[in-house]
Amino acid sequence: MDKQEDRTALISPLSQIAPQQEKAKPRRRRKKNKGGVNSLSGFRKRKLTQEQVDVLELNFGNEHKLESEKKDRLASELGLDPRQVAVWFQNRRVRWKNKKIGQEFSKLQSAHDGVVLEKCRLESEVIKLKEKLCEAEKEIQRLGERADGGASNSPISSLTMEAMDTHLLGEFGGYEEAFYIADNSYNNPGMEWMNLYM
DNA sequence: ATAGCCCGGGAGTTACATCA
């Protein structure tokens, strides 16, 4: 197809006046080709033979883009129009790209699933630890009450509590802070891992 | 520097073939 002829023929008077305003320009509808003449070779669309496809695939395996010279050579070798070869390579690149995107998607999906699984595991661990902490606090309370015989504000009981807190919570300094991240992550279940990359 | 032409490629679409 003659590109230049094609281009000038397709420019509408409207687009010549205000090309920027033509945001959603309706595409020209292609005519049906019931045995008629098309721009390629005058034949209806036909499937390439397996042999032609094999050779094209072989060449595509070597390089995804063809130089003009090689395209012509390949076309005459296969008895095709050079444009057919160009179109085949173009469509093949699209299929290849879509396949790659699909594979990338699968990889990300399984990684995501793994992260979600780990999140669940950590959450249940947090629940268990919270239960343990609760039990420990009750135990401290009981011991404190027994020790001072009802004087709840004694120096001993508050000291014991402090010591227990430090012992149990270590570097976090307090369980409110320790569980802040975990609690916050409930806002967006399953997607919070995305924040790592944002 | 720049305007115009030519060419190839990407993206999106359409028409046709094939198959369940």
Next chain:
DNA sequence: TTGATGTAACTCCCGGGCTA
């Protein structure tokens, strides 16, 4: 027969190379 799917071919647009 019909709807889904695959694919050849088309349209539109853009960017790069060349040249006058």
